[in-house]
Amino acid sequence: MALLDSINEPNDIKELSEEAMPELCREIRRFLLGITSRNGGHVASNLGAVELTVALHRVLDLPKDKIIWDVGHQAYTHKLLTGRKEALLSLRQKEGPSGFPLRSESECDAFGCGHSSTSISAALGFAKARELKGTDEKIVAVIGDGALTGGMALEALNNTAELSSNLLIVLNDNERSISENVGGMANYLGNIRTSKNYTNLKKDVENALNSVPFVGEKIANKIRASKDSIKRLFVPGMFFEDMGLTYIGPIDGHNVREMETAFKSGLRVNGPVLVHVITKKGKGYRAAEDHPAKFHGVDPFYIKSGDLKEEKQGESYTEVFSKELHKLIDENRKIVAVTAAMPYGTGLYDIKKSFPENFVDVGIAEEHAVTYAAGLAAAGFTPVVAIYSTFLQRAFDQIIHDVALQGLHVVFMVDRAGLVGKDGATHQGTFDEAFLTLIPGLTVMSPKNATELCDMLRFAVNEKGPVVIRYPKGQAFTGLSGYREPVASHKNEIIINGEKIAILATGVMTGVAMDVWRKLAEDGLNASVVNIRFLDSIDKDLLRDLSKNHTLLVTLEEVVRTGSYGERAAAVIAEEGIYLNPLIITLPNEFIRHASVDEQREEYGLTADAVYEKIKDRIG
Numbered sequence: 001m002a003l004l005d006s007i008n009e010p011n012d013i014k015e016l017s018e019e020a021m022p023e024l025c026r027e028i029r030r031f032l033l034g035i036t037s038r039n040g041g042h043v044a045s046n047l048g049a050v051e052l053t054v055a056l057h058r059v060l061d062l063p064k065d066k067i068i069w070d071v072g073h074q075a076y077t078h079k080l081l082t083g084r085k086e087a088l089l090s091l092r093q094k095e096g097p098s099g100f101p102l103r104s105e106s107e108c109d110a111f112g113c114g115h116s117s118t119s120i121s122a123a124l125g126f127a128k129a130r131e132l133k134g135t136d137e138k139i140v141a142v143i144g145d146g147a148l149t150g151g152m153a154l155e156a157l158n159n160t161a162e163l164s165s166n167l168l169i170v171l172n173d174n175e176r177s178i179s180e181n182v183g184g185m186a187n188y189l190g191n192i193r194t195s196k197n198y199t200n201l202k203k204d205v206e207n208a209l210n211s212v213p214f215v216g217e218k219i220a221n222k223i224r225a226s227k228d229s230i231k232r233l234f235v236p237g238m239f240f241e242d243m244g245l246t247y248i249g250p251i252d253g254h255n256v257r258e259m260e261t262a263f264k265s266g267l268r269v270n271g272p273v274l275v276h277v278i279t280k281k282g283k284g285y286r287a288a289e290d291h292p293a294k295f296h297g298v299d300p301f302y303i304k305s306g307d308l309k310e311e312k313q314g315e316s317y318t319e320v321f322s323k324e325l326h327k328l329i330d331e332n333r334k335i336v337a338v339t340a341a342m343p344y345g346t347g348l349y350d351i352k353k354s355f356p357e358n359f360v361d362v363g364i365a366e367e368h369a370v371t372y373a374a375g376l377a378a379a380g381f382t383p384v385v386a387i388y389s390t391f392l393q394r395a396f397d398q399i400i401h402d403v404a405l406q407g408l409h410v411v412f413m414v415d416r417a418g419l420v421g422k423d424g425a426t427h428q429g430t431f432d433e434a435f436l437t438l439i440p441g442l443t444v445m446s447p448k449n450a451t452e453l454c455d456m457l458r459f460a461v462n463e464k465g466p467v468v469i470r471y472p473k474g475q476a477f478t479g480l481s482g483y484r485e486p487v488a489s490h491k492n493e494i495i496i497n498g499e500k501i502a503i504l505a506t507g508v509m510t511g512v513a514m515d516v517w518r519k520l521a522e523d524g525l526n527a528s529v530v531n532i533r534f535l536d537s538i539d540k541d542l543l544r545d546l547s548k549n550h551t552l553l554v555t556l557e558e559v560v561r562t563g564s565y566g567e568r569a570a571a572v573i574a575e576e577g578i579y580l581n582p583l584i585i586t587l588p589n590e591f592i593r594h595a596s597v598d599e600q601r602e603e604y605g606l607t608a609d610a611v612y613e614k615i616k617d618r619i620g
């Protein structure tokens with residue numbers, strides 16, 4: 001019988017012998033490859049964390065004890081070992097389990113996540129609650145070396161000094177974020193990795209000194225008595241110990257027995273402990289070991305070749321942006337591209353290759369990336385900061401305080417704006433329009449198609465103040481290519497000049513608006529269609545003009561309702577007494593769960609059919 005068959009509930013794993021662990025880990029890897037190759041998902045991080053998860057599950061008692069994952073993209077084995085084996089077959093699909101820990105999914109998911117560097121903060125909160133309640137559950141935060149570069153993680157590490165009870169932090173160090181890890185922390189961990197294990201080293205030193213008669217023994221005793229000074233001599237740096245944590249490691253993160261011993265020891269210490277485990281991203285699957293970035297988050301693939309099952313169709317918006325930025329930097333070396341640990345995802349990897357001086361990766365540090373860019377701008381450069389919509393949420397204050405307030409010319413490329421599909425609620429890019437358009441002095445744009453993205457980027461680079469361009473995940477729309485009015489500040493683009501019904505659409509929704517227009521045309525109605533290029537202010541002149549021969553104003557956007565163009569336009573219509581009836585079509589103010597983007601649009605009524613029906617309903 002397969003060992004995995006005997007694991008149906010949390011803690012079942014403890015019934016298996018230590019000798020069975022290597023085979024169990026092989027079975028887990030086969031299982032993970034099976035589901036991720038079918039459903040897509042995070043492959044490399046999960047394969048690297050199999051033994052680590054197994055070891056934790058053998059020393060902890062779930063759900064009483066708490067494992068708090070960071071990012072959570074490595075928690076598939078945890079889900080598998082906590083009674084979700086069958087459910088995992090529909091991982092990341094509509095109604096199936098999420099690709100990230102989710103409190104509503106299982107009692108064993110102590111804390112939800114998706115964004116990086118939160119685990120130590122949350123674990124400290126759990127530890128304080130335990131002190132207040134007088135309970136004795138164990139609390140473990142699992143954080144990657146990439147996530148440890150994030151400001152929140154460092155703020156939390158600083159705060160561990162206040163802790164008077166045990167907290168185990170497992171540092172899962174695979175030398176990589178999605179791409180190579182960057183910065184001082186990465187260098188520091190690299191030094192520890194290349195140094196010999198502290199414990200062995202200490203023994204070696206004691207043995208060597210003891211072999212020198214008389215003097216040797218005396219010195220060895222002295223050193224033994226002074227734990228700190230010997231560590232200071234032989235461990236490269238003492239960052240964690242100096243911060244008040246007990247450091248254990250480095251430990252082989254693919255050896256369950258060694259990790260169990262380290263975790264048990266760490267859990268006995270009265271205070272914060274960091275166990276440093278070394279793992280390999282993609283472990284056990286050659287294609288992922290060789291190409292960990294490609295297999296970070298991946299669409300369905302053939303296990304044998306590692307090739308994607310669905311051939312890519314057309315260029316993505318990210319690729320279109322990357323190519324245009326390449327041309328712009330070629331023309332103007334004052335442009336500096338900035339990423340927060342996402343050179344591949346944001347399309348900046350090619351910029352790094354061609355113009356290394358004009359490229360900066362600051363690590364998983366969106367807040368820092370924005371203020372860093374503000375500094376560059378204040379010093380006369382033109383930073384282009386590419387960040388996913390969902391991660392830009394982190395840098396709200398920096399955009400207000402460091403960029404907009406000083407009117408600095410920073411260009412923000414907000415990728416993955418709108419629905420993102422299977423990564424689900426933690427990753428949807430549906431809030432940025434709301435939180436960006438309320439900031440004074442910020443120009444916010446959204447292109448209807450690939451060409452317009454390029455035109456907007458050129459416009460943004462040559463503007464003066466801060467400019468945002470938001471564009472969605474996936475294949476760039478190439479339709480409506482005949483409509484290419486030059487981009488001019490706060491001028492929107494009328495695509496069809498019709499009557500009675502005006503459809504104002506933003507970004508990708510312009511294509512949908514055209515489909516709706518065709519349907520209405522079949523009913524003999526000639527609606528107007530306007531591409532709202534500038535989202536930050538409502539085009540009052542346009543609304544007044546439209547009111548002359550239209551009665552219904554339909555706004556169509558893939559963002560939450562609050563703060564949408566439609567809602568703001570409706571307020572202007574009411575305030576200014578403009579004769580138009582608004583019909584605001586957006587997503588609801590909800591967290592949108594994982595499913596494919598098409599399923600999500602279907603569910604929330606953002607398809608051409610659904611919009612057409614809503615209009616017909618309204619006009620009767």
Ligand SMILES: Cc1ncc(C[n+]2csc(CCOP(=O)(O)OP(=O)(O)O)c2C)c(N)n1
Nearest residue numbers: 045114115116144145146147176177178341
């Ligand atoms: C705030 C934030 N920024 C960016 C990301 C995108 N992201 C997901 S995983 C990851 C790398 C994490 O590296 P590490 O913590 O070392 O974990 P590993 O994948 O190597 O196991 C990044 C940058 C994110 N999840 N959250």
